[in-house]
Amino acid sequence: MRVGVLTGGGDCPGLNAVIRGIVRKGVPDYGYSFLGFRDGWRGPLEALTKPLDIPAVRGLLPRGGTILGSSRTNPFAISGGVEKIKRNLQNLGVDALIAIGGEDTLGVATKLCEVGVNVVGVPKTIDNDLSGTDYTFGFDTAVNIAMEAIDRLHTTAESHHRTLVVEVMGRHAGWIALHAGLAGGANVILLPERQFDVDQVAGYVEKRFQTQYSPIVVVAEGAQPLDGQMVLHNQALDAFGHVRLGGIGQWLAEQLEEKTGKEARTVVLGHIQRGGTPTAYDRVLATRFGLHAIDAVHEGDFGKMVALRGTDIVRVELADATRELKTVPVERYTEAEVFFGS
Ligand code: F6P
Numbered sequence: 625m626r627v628g629v630l631t632g633g634g635d636c637p638g639l640n641a642v643i644r645g646i647v648r649k650g651v652p653d654y655g656y657s658f659l660g661f662r663d664g665w666r667g668p669l670e671a672l673t674k675p676l677d678i679p680a681v682r683g684l685l686p687r688g689g690t691i692l693g694s695s696r697t698n699p700f701a702i703s704g705g706v707e708k709i710k711r712n713l714q715n716l717g718v719d720a721l722i723a724i725g726g727e728d729t730l731g732v733a734t735k736l737c738e739v740g741v742n743v744v745g746v747p748k749t750i751d752n753d754l755s756g757t758d759y760t761f762g763f764d765t766a767v768n769i770a771m772e773a774i775d776r777l778h779t780t781a782e783s784h785h786r787t788l789v790v791e792v793m794g795r796h797a798g799w800i801a802l803h804a805g806l807a808g809g810a811n812v813i814l815l816p817e818r819q820f821d822v823d824q825v826a827g828y829v830e831k832r833f834q835t836q837y838s839p840i841v842v843v844a845e846g847a848q849p850l851d852g853q854m855v856l857h858n859q860a861l862d863a864f865g866h867v868r869l870g871g872i873g874q875w876l877a878e879q880l881e882e883k884t885g886k887e888a889r890t891v892v893l894g895h896i897q898r899g900g901t902p903t904a905y906d907r908v909l910a911t912r913f914g915l916h917a918i919d920a921v922h923e924g925d926f927g928k929m930v931a932l933r934g935t936d937i938v939r940v941e942l943a944d945a946t947r948e949l950k951t952v953p954v955e956r957y958t959e960a961e962v963f964f965g966s
Pocket of ligand 1: 751793794868898
């Protein structure tokens with residue numbers, strides 16, 4: 625049996641740990657051989673491969689990014705794309721594929737399963753917004769990076785009596801903003817799930833200044849003001865129809881400076897949240913996902929995604945996992961609101 629492995633969408637810490645887990649179990653336990661596909665779905669589409677054996681995965685556990693490369697290629701947006709993938713898999717002797725990705729990459733995996741390709745999915749994203757799994761790997765690392773940045777920003781903000789607005793990633797779901805904001809003691813947290821009133825945010829900022837401490841406002845890149853437009857980096861769409869976000873933090877800092885009369889600065893954490901070595905939590909989760917994904921292949925349980933439920937790794941239908949995003953429920957936001965402005 626020959627198994628193909630690919631990583632698609634935005635990279636995240638832990639991808640290499642999954643690849644390592646798959647190969648380290650699949651070769652000795654099942655006698656499989658592996659073929660890496662480069663750059664997400666572009667790999668099987670254009671037959672771009674990379675050898676994948678035990679020596680190739682040595683030393684990968686702490687390494688960020690992905691040795692296979694990634695892209696946001698969508699074969700369903702390319703004429704004849706699906707047929708090309710099927711043909712290439714056949715020519716390369718690949719019997720099954722393990723796709724490691726988020727909503728878009730696994731959405732493609734779901735549709736490919738429906739047309740007879742044997743795929744098992746592994747959920748990755750720093751955004752933690754995939755349904756069907758309690759956590760995705762990469763999230764813990766991103767949250768820790770953002771938390772450390774917030775810790776550092778507290779001391780400089782206080783020295784200069786400034787407001788500091790920290791823009792974090794999170795297109796449709798505010799999990800990173802919520803967890804990093806709670807862990808870092810932010811004074812306001814703004815999420816894509818709920819439009820915010822900029823006057824109310826200014827009120828929280830003023831209240832925080834009254835305590836003699838400086839306000840830290842954490843804003844997810846997809847957060848929007850009331851009746852406002854999302855602040856877009858530009859209007860270009862990717863192959864999955866997503867716009868490129870960014871800019872809400874700067875806009876908000878300008879508004880807060882004007883409304884409170886106190887200097888406000890912005891820090892955009894951007895891709896720093898996705899780079900570098902995974903935390904221990906993400907290394908363990910990613911490794912377990914890899915081990916269980918190759919078990920699913922061995923049992924011929926295709927069309928499934930491995931998922932975390934409590935502390936167990938389970939399998940869920942890929943179609944269920946990719947139907948809708950897991951956003952922050954209102955009660956989780958209410959918990960965080962206790963700390964706003966104080
Ligand atoms: O989906 C992960 C993510 O990091 C989002 O939080 C963010 O909106 C997007 O990817 C950024 O993508 P890119 O690196 O392609 O600009």
